Amino acid sequence: MGIVVQKYGGSSVATAEHIMAVAERVKRGHEGGLGLVVVVSAMGKTTDRLLALAGEVSREPSPREIDQLLSTGERQSVALLAMALHDQGIPATSLTGPQAGMKITGRYGSGIISEIHPERMRGLLAERQVVIVAGFQGMNALGDVMTLGRGGSDTTAVALAAALHADRCEIYTDVEGIYTADPRIVPKARRIPEVSSAEMAEMAWRGAKVMHPRAVELGALYGVEIHVRSSFGEGPGTIIRKDKDMERLETRETIAGIVHDLDVSRVTLTGIKTGPGTMSRIFTPLAEAGVSVDVIVESAPKEGSSDVAFTVSRGEFAEARRIAGEVAEPLGGEVEGEEELGKVSVVGTGMLNRPGYAAKMFDSLGQAEIPIRMVSTSEIQVTCIIPATRVEEAVRRLHEDFELEERDV
Amino acid sequence: MGIVVQKYGGSSVATAEHIMAVAERVKRGHEGGLGLVVVVSAMGKTTDRLLALAGEVSREPSPREIDQLLSTGERQSVALLAMALHDQGIPATSLTGPQAGMKITGRYGSGIISEIHPERMRGLLAERQVVIVAGFQGMNALGDVMTLGRGGSDTTAVALAAALHADRCEIYTDVEGIYTADPRIVPKARRIPEVSSAEMAEMAWRGAKVMHPRAVELGALYGVEIHVRSSFGEGPGTIIRKDKDMERLETRETIAGIVHDLDVSRVTLTGIKTGPGTMSRIFTPLAEAGVSVDVIVESAPKEGSSDVAFTVSRGEFAEARRIAGEVAEPLGGEVEGEEELGKVSVVGTGMLNRPGYAAKMFDSLGQAEIPIRMVSTSEIQVTCIIPATRVEEAVRRLHEDFELEERDV
Numbered sequence: 001m002g003i004v005v006q007k008y009g010g011s012s013v014a015t016a017e018h019i020m021a022v023a024e025r026v027k028r029g030h031e032g033g034l035g036l037v038v039v040v041s042a043m044g045k046t047t048d049r050l051l052a053l054a055g056e057v058s059r060e061p062s063p064r065e066i067d068q069l070l071s072t073g074e075r076q077s078v079a080l081l082a083m084a085l086h087d088q089g090i091p092a093t094s095l096t097g098p099q100a101g102m103k104i105t106g107r108y109g110s111g112i113i114s115e116i117h118p119e120r121m122r123g124l125l126a127e128r129q130v131v132i133v134a135g136f137q138g139m140n141a142l143g144d145v146m147t148l149g150r151g152g153s154d155t156t157a158v159a160l161a162a163a164l165h166a167d168r169c170e171i172y173t174d175v176e177g178i179y180t181a182d183p184r185i186v187p188k189a190r191r192i193p194e195v196s197s198a199e200m201a202e203m204a205w206r207g208a209k210v211m212h213p214r215a216v217e218l219g220a221l222y223g224v225e226i227h228v229r230s231s232f233g234e235g236p237g238t239i240i241r242k243d244k245d246m247e248r249l250e251t252r253e254t255i256a257g258i259v260h261d262l263d264v265s266r267v268t269l270t271g272i273k274t275g276p277g278t279m280s281r282i283f284t285p286l287a288e289a290g291v292s293v294d295v296i297v298e299s300a301p302k303e304g305s306s307d308v309a310f311t312v313s314r315g316e317f318a319e320a321r322r323i324a325g326e327v328a329e330p331l332g333g334e335v336e337g338e339e340e341l342g343k344v345s346v347v348g349t350g351m352l353n354r355p356g357y358a359a360k361m362f363d364s365l366g367q368a369e370i371p372i373r374m375v376s377t378s379e380i381q382v383t384c385i386i387p388a389t390r391v392e393e394a395v396r397r398l399h400e401d402f403e404l405e406e407r408d409v
Numbered sequence: 410m411g412i413v414v415q416k417y418g419g420s421s422v423a424t425a426e427h428i429m430a431v432a433e434r435v436k437r438g439h440e441g442g443l444g445l446v447v448v449v450s451a452m453g454k455t456t457d458r459l460l461a462l463a464g465e466v467s468r469e470p471s472p473r474e475i476d477q478l479l480s481t482g483e484r485q486s487v488a489l490l491a492m493a494l495h496d497q498g499i500p501a502t503s504l505t506g507p508q509a510g511m512k513i514t515g516r517y518g519s520g521i522i523s524e525i526h527p528e529r530m531r532g533l534l535a536e537r538q539v540v541i542v543a544g545f546q547g548m549n550a551l552g553d554v555m556t557l558g559r560g561g562s563d564t565t566a567v568a569l570a571a572a573l574h575a576d577r578c579e580i581y582t583d584v585e586g587i588y589t590a591d592p593r594i595v596p597k598a599r600r601i602p603e604v605s606s607a608e609m610a611e612m613a614w615r616g617a618k619v620m621h622p623r624a625v626e627l628g629a630l631y632g633v634e635i636h637v638r639s640s641f642g643e644g645p646g647t648i649i650r651k652d653k654d655m656e657r658l659e660t661r662e663t664i665a666g667i668v669h670d671l672d673v674s675r676v677t678l679t680g681i682k683t684g685p686g687t688m689s690r691i692f693t694p695l696a697e698a699g700v701s702v703d704v705i706v707e708s709a710p711k712e713g714s715s716d717v718a719f720t721v722s723r724g725e726f727a728e729a730r731r732i733a734g735e736v737a738e739p740l741g742g743e744v745e746g747e748e749e750l751g752k753v754s755v756v757g758t759g760m761l762n763r764p765g766y767a768a769k770m771f772d773s774l775g776q777a778e779i780p781i782r783m784v785s786t787s788e789i790q791v792t793c794i795i796p797a798t799r800v801e802e803a804v805r806r807l808h809e810d811f812e813l814e815e816r817d818v
């Protein structure tokens with residue numbers, strides 16, 4: 001029997017009607033002979049509502065208690081989906097993360113999966129039951145529930161697919177798949193039928209919201225084939241393949257898509273004395289404060305001093321700037337910052353060893369007179385940090401200049 | 410260190426403000442040097458809301474999945490209360506039923522406590538932490554969550570008090586304690602400062618809503634002193650003592666109070682052939698169908714046949730009547746029923762061996778021309794089944810005739 005893991009996000013189970021629609025889809029898969037493990041997120045805005053309650057009773061809620069609180073959202077969804085399946089005559093059992101054998105380690109609120117004990121799931125599958133698993137959670141060594149943090153349900157689904165040696169992991173969402181750019185900004189954007197996991201991970205890190213990069217990378221690591229599909233339609237969606245890279249290099253010379261993110265701020269330390277350990281002196285205190293730094297650029301040193309700039313999300317801007325100020329002083333430098341930035345990235349394995357793509361991107365933005373504040377490149381992507389107000393224009397321009405609406409991507 | 414178990418019902422934790430008020434009260438107890446274990450119900454109407462969702466997705470939700478679903482309500486409350494206490498600087502840890510070592514057996518939706526492993530709670534108390542426990546739930550032998558059914562949080566609190574050898578169990582509710590009658594019906598009703606557990610159990614079974622009879626009986630069995638108090642005030646409430654019976658017999662000749670219940674229906678089998686096993690033939694099928702029968706009255710047999718009447722809640726009336734019909738036919742009898750009934754009871758250890766109280770009750774109802782449909786008595790209570798429309802009048806009349814507003818009960 002082939003095993004398939006399906007994951008439904010919060011918008012797919014937002015109401016009783018949505019849950020019944022998911023049950024219909026699960027039923028079809030079950031009747032088609034698949035062994036199904038279904039991972040479900042909390043209903044709609046449940047997590048936000050619970051966080052708001054936590055904010056009302058406490059100025060700084062304890063991460064353990066936040067996990068205890070938030071984990072209930074997914075538990076409600078799995079029980080309701082099991083009931084809806086029973087109502088359709090389909091045998092199903094809901095499991096919490098701990099019941100599903102998800103062992104979690106790390107910190108409350110941002111746990112990582114250490115082991116999965118799939119025996120109970122296997123037993124239920126052997127009885128031809130649909131197994132419904134609460135996403136985003138598991139049990140730590142103390143026996144307490146711990147959540148995986150953002151993207152946790154995607155990660156749960158991919159990890160279960162790996163542990164169960166599933167044929168594939170299907171991620172159901174409210175869009176038709178992965179697009180060459182955000183269709184709300186670029187109406188001509190097209191669905192990408194297939195993408196490599198490396199490309200998908202870059203797109204996800206650079207701002208594509210459809211799937212969490214952590215889950216994409218886990219899939220790549222364990223060779224899980226991931227299908228991203230709409231939970232409201234029957235479209236083919238996007239297939240994320242692990243083995244796509246090589247094939248793509250041979251056959252195509254193109255890019256997968258343009259992604260963007262409006263949640264970017266920049267902090268710059270100017271005129272700081274450089275030497276061994278300077279970078280560590282700057283970034284260790286930030287890491288200790290839990291600030292996630294994205295792009296880092298250091299200018300070439302001139303007369304023993306240089307400028308170091310980095311980006312953080314807007315929510316962490318004030319904290320990052322404060323810490324940078326404390327660090328800059330003993331290094332003889334100063335701090336400046338810019339809060340309202342965005343980033344736009346061109347991603348694709350087709351640009352491997354082809355530096356022309358970066359030049360083309362700078363040219364495209366330059367012609368539109370969009371100022372580039374910072375640049376970051378890797379083998380398969382080029383990212384430019386630009387003013388937030390110019391991001392949409394940049395995405396449209398790049399989508400057009402790279403001829404994404406015309407090519408067979 | 411004295412240990413006290415406190416229990417707060419759903420109305421006491423209905424909103425963030427309510428939860429913060431509970432935290433204030435818990436804080437005072439903690440700072441007063443008590444070792445506190447706090448049992449919490451689900452917030453306000455959470456359980457009803459979840460049951461409504463279950464009803465939307467399924468015509469007949471599975472009891473296991475209902476338990477999986479409903480148990481989340483209490484888990485949210487405990488996490489939120491722990492956060493609120495942290496915000497006041499009080500160390501506290503929330504525990505789900507399974508984390509608190511509550512082992513449950515029996516059926517989903519109506520589990521019974523088999524064992525309590527209090528080691529984790531004891532460890533936390535030794536660290537001077539407030540331990541907050543989700544009521545109404547525990548773990549069964551499969552490792553699944555199972556709920557205790559109605560009155561489950563009261564039962565959790567009393568069971569924890571017994572397992573931890575607590576000084577007392579405090580039940581916080583939205584009224585000031587136990588009253589001589591429902592104050593909404595009898596404005597002159599008075600708070601009862603002390604009541605025996607036998608009286609309290611009778612009052613609870615006969616309709617007093619303040620505390621579940623199951624919890625009262627558990628308290629009596631294990632010798633737990635229970636205080637019923639308002640969560641909104643500082644009044645002394647009502648103390649339920651195990652050792653009250655003997656003392657009362659010596660010193661008083663009175664009754665504790667009048668209780669009533671409007672959720673009563675009667676089914677009567679008339680003219681059925683009696684013989685060995687007749688009662689079993691009637692009540693076994695009802696028990697197998699899960700119908701809870703309350704009062705049973707069999708008339709004296711005449712010419713080998715008799716009438717058997719019993720009461721059930723209104724929700725079970727149709728089912729009970731159907732089953733009674735199937736049973737009556739082979740016994741040569743017929744079935745009639747009356748749906749809109751109520752019961753009114755006079756309860757008190759003072760009436761032990763004093764049959765005059767029953768006569769006085771019948772006289773009181775007779776003078777008001779309230780028809781009595783059935784009568785049930787035990788050593789410490791007399792219950793009359795009367796038309797639902799006359800219940801309030803009966804309660805007021807009995808409260809007056811038994812001079813409850815004047816006596817020092």
